[in-house]
Amino acid sequence: MWHKPTTLADALTLLAEAAKRPCVIAGGTDLMVERQLGKTVTPEAWLDVSALNALHEIDAAPDTLRIGAATSLRTVARHADVQARWPMLAASAALTGATPIQNRATLGGNLVNASPAADNPPVLLAYGAEIELASVRGIRLLPLTEFYTGYRQTVLAADELVIAVRLPTPPENARHYYRKVGTRQAQAIAKLSLAALYELDAAGKITAMRCGMASVAATPAALPGLAAWLRGQTPATVDPAALRAQLALEITPIDDIRSTRAYRLEVAARLIEDSLTDLSDH
Numbered sequence: 001m002w003h004k005p006t007t008l009a010d011a012l013t014l015l016a017e018a019a020k021r022p023c024v025i026a027g028g029t030d031l032m033v034e035r036q037l038g039k040t041v042t043p044e045a046w047l048d049v050s051a052l053n054a055l056h057e058i059d060a061a062p063d064t065l066r067i068g069a070a071t072s073l074r075t076v077a078r079h080a081d082v083q084a085r086w087p088m089l090a091a092s093a094a095l096t097g098a099t100p101i102q103n104r105a106t107l108g109g110n111l112v113n114a115s116p117a118a119d120n121p122p123v124l125l126a127y128g129a130e131i132e133l134a135s136v137r138g139i140r141l142l143p144l145t146e147f148y149t150g151y152r153q154t155v156l157a158a159d160e161l162v163i164a165v166r167l168p169t170p171p172e173n174a175r176h177y178y179r180k181v182g183t184r185q186a187q188a189i190a191k192l193s194l195a196a197l198y199e200l201d202a203a204g205k206i207t208a209m210r211c212g213m214a215s216v217a218a219t220p221a222a223l224p225g226l227a228a229w230l231r232g233q234t235p236a237t238v239d240p241a242a243l244r245a246q247l248a249l250e251i252t253p254i255d256d257i258r259s260t261r262a263y264r265l266e267v268a269a270r271l272i273e274d275s276l277t278d279l280s281d282h
């Protein structure tokens with residue numbers, strides 16, 4: 001059975017009343033591949049959220065941006081406010097697959113699929129994103145740092161939908177660094193990626209840092225320990241050995257078909273170093 005409600009209220013009622021949660025589908029670019037590969041059983045019912053207008057809105061206010069969960073990554077990448085104030089998100093959306101994928105793939109699908117290699121969660125972590133979860137019980141706002149509970153697992157309840165992502169506007173003087181490392185320039189799953197947002201004082205010391213990394217842990221990783229460790233340091237004098245020791249406390253990369261654990265540990269350190277050099281260079 002294929003359900004395609006046109007109002008959020010109808011979609012939430014359907015979820016609340018279903019004996020078994022229908023499979024929520026947005027762009028289908030993850031789900032259809034998984035089905036093709038036989039990784040998932042065909043569900044009894046589908047809930048297609050693509051016709052829910054409320055999930056397609058992008059609202060930019062001076063201090064915040066709200067992006068509907070069913071917004072395509074192409075729309076996110078090309079949005080003028082996103083490009084101007086959240087450039088790392090414009091970049092990560094534009095690097096998620098190729099254009100045909102970006103036309104169908106949604107920001108919400110990329111988050112809920114909960115792959116540790118997904119391109120947009122690290123950026124949203126660096127920007128301090130919150131996500132809106134809706135059910136007939138109401139809407140709850142959750143920091144993205146609390147959304148992932150383990151490999152491909154989230155706190156999403158059986159009757160909930162992700163309806164939007166909220167991003168605070170970064171301070172004017174914040175410095176944005178984003179780099180995705182893949183096998184190829186385009187259409188590659190991340191071996192690793194880093195999104196980092198820095199603030200510096202007049203003396204050039206780091207006063208605030210927030211980041212996200214892909215493919216270094218079971219979930220997209222926020223690395224709060226690294227951020228705290230970097231605070232108060234001058235980018236040019238960060239000790240490489242101490243940085244590696246700090247990173248090893250917080251990330252647990254695996255060996256897989258894309259990279260080895262040792263490679264990921266080294267590249268993670270080098271990406272942080274590169275982001276620090278970037279701060280010194282400008």
Ligand SMILES: Cc1cc2nc3c(=O)[nH]c(=O)nc-3n(C[C@H](O)[C@H](O)[C@H](O)COP(=O)(O)OP(=O)(O)OC[C@H]3O[C@@H](n4cnc5c(N)ncnc54)[C@H](O)[C@@H]3O)c2cc1C
Pocket residue numbers: 023024025026027028029030031032033049069070073095096097098101104105106107108109110111112113117118119120160161162163187188189190
């Ligand atoms: C060829 C190809 C290349 C790709 N390249 C990349 C890449 O480079 N980087 C990358 O990160 N990803 C990549 N992907 C994966 C995929 O395109 C993205 O993860 C995409 O953002 C998923 O969005 P979707 O709308 O298609 O999700 P769907 O497949 O529709 O859904 C994915 C998951 O999210 C759930 N879901 C979707 N929307 C909601 C909602 N509103 N509320 C609750 N649950 C919801 C679904 O139930 C499902 O579990 C690629 C996929 C393909 C086929």
